[in-house]
Each structure stands twice: as structure tokens, then as C-alpha cells.
Amino acid sequence: MRRPPRYPALLLAVSTIALAASATKVTAQPSDIVGVVEFEGGAAIPEGEIDITLDGPASSGHSRQGAAGTRVTSDGKVKSMDFSVSAPAAKGATGNAQLVARLERKDGWLLARGSAPLAADGPVKITLYKVMY
Numbered sequence: 001m002r003r004p005p006r007y008p009a010l011l012l013a014v015s016t017i018a019l020a021a022s023a024t025k026v027t028a029q030p031s032d033i034v035g036v037v038e039f040e041g042g043a044a045i046p047e048g049e050i051d052i053t054l055d056g057p058a059s060s061g062h063s064r065q066g067a068a069g070t071r072v073t074s075d076g077k078v079k080s081m082d083f084s085v086s087a088p089a090a091k092g093a094t095g096n097a098q099l100v101a102r103l104e105r106k107d108g109w110l111l112a113r114g115s116a117p118l119a120a121d122g123p124v125k126i127t128l129y130k131v132m133y
Contacts, residue, residue, distance in 0.1 A: 032084045032085065032086055033054075033084070033085045033099065033118065033124060034082070034083070034084050034085075034123045034124070035082070035083055035084075035085075035099065035116070035119075035123045035124030035125060035126060036080050036081065036082050036083070036123060036124075036125055036126070037050055037052070037072075037080065037081045037083060037101050037114070037126045037127075037128060038079065038080045038125070038126070038127050038128065039079065039112065039127070039128050040112075040127055040128060040129050040130065042079060043079070044076060044077055044078060044079050045074040045076070045078055045079065045080075045081060045103065045128065046074065046076055046103065046111055046112070047074055047075060047076035047105075048073075048074055048103050048104055048105045048106065048111055049071055049072075049073055049074075049103070049104050049106070050071065050072045050073070050074060050081065050083075050101055050102070050103050050128075051069065051071050051101070051102045051104065052069050052070050052071070052072070052083055052085060052099055052100070052101045052126070053069035053085075053099070053100055054069060054085065054097065054098075054099060054100075055097070055098055055099070055100045055115070069085055070083055070084065070085050070086075074103070085099065096117070097117070097118050098115050098116060098117045098118060099115065099116055099118065099124055099126060100113070100114075100115045101113065101114050101115065101126045101128060103128055110131050111130070111131060112128035112129055112130050112131055113128065113129060113131055114126045114127045114128040114129055
């Protein structure tokens with residue numbers, strides 16, 4: 001006849017299983033923010049470089065150049081572009097954290113700018129608006 005397990009051994013086994021299950025949930029979270037950039041009115045995005053950065057509480061302590069972000073190139077023919085920003089800390093950001101997109105020509109002139117708040121679930125949609133000089 002088999003003896004029942006002792007209570008401390010059983011408690012240790014249950015807590016180990018619970019710890020392993022919670023660690024699996026944490027590592028399964030994605031670390032990228034995905035989204036789409038469009039131009040106002042559904043027009044084609046002008047030719048240039050789109051710089052997408054994280055702005056707000058999630059990027060505190062960083063300059064614009066040091067903040068998490070990405071850069072995509074527009075050929076002037078597409079109406080929307082997909083992007084992905086690698087920023088694991090941004091997923092837990094609260095407050096008014098947002099993604100900012102700046103469309104610049106090759107010579108550095110700002111053509112358009114847009115921003116959107118971080119979405120807790122799903123992609124972020126940024127609309128670029130023409131800058132008036």
C-alpha cells in the first residue's frame with residue numbers, strides 16, 4: 001500500500017506548477033507595437049522618410065533621437081504603410097503615451113506629421129497631416 005504524500009511536499013509541487021504557469025504568461029507577451037501610417041484624405045503618401053518614435057511617459061528620460069522607434073521609406077505611390085516599433089516597455093505604458101510619425105524629404109524638410117495614442121489591443125493607426133509653411 002502506498003503512503004499519501006506529506007503536506008509540505010505537496011505544497012511545494014503546487015507552488016512550483018503555479019510559478020511555471022505564471023512565467024509562461026509573461027514571456028508570451030509580444031514586444032512590438034504594430035500599426036499603419038496613412039496620409040490625410042486617403043491620398044498617396046509623398047516620397048520621403050517616415051520617422052516613427054514613442055513619445056510620452058513610456059519614453060521619459062530619452063531624447064527624440066534615443067527613443068525607441070523605426071524609420072520607413074515611402075516611394076510616393078502607396079496609400080498606407082505598415083510598421084513595427086520594438087518597445088517592450090511601451091506595452092505597459094499609461095497616461096498619454098503616443099506614437100509620433102514625421103514625414104521628411106531627403107533634404108530634411110518636414111512634409112507631414114501625425115500621432116496616435118498607444119492601443120492596448122490591436123494595431124495603431126497614424127494619419128499624417130500636411131505641414132503648412
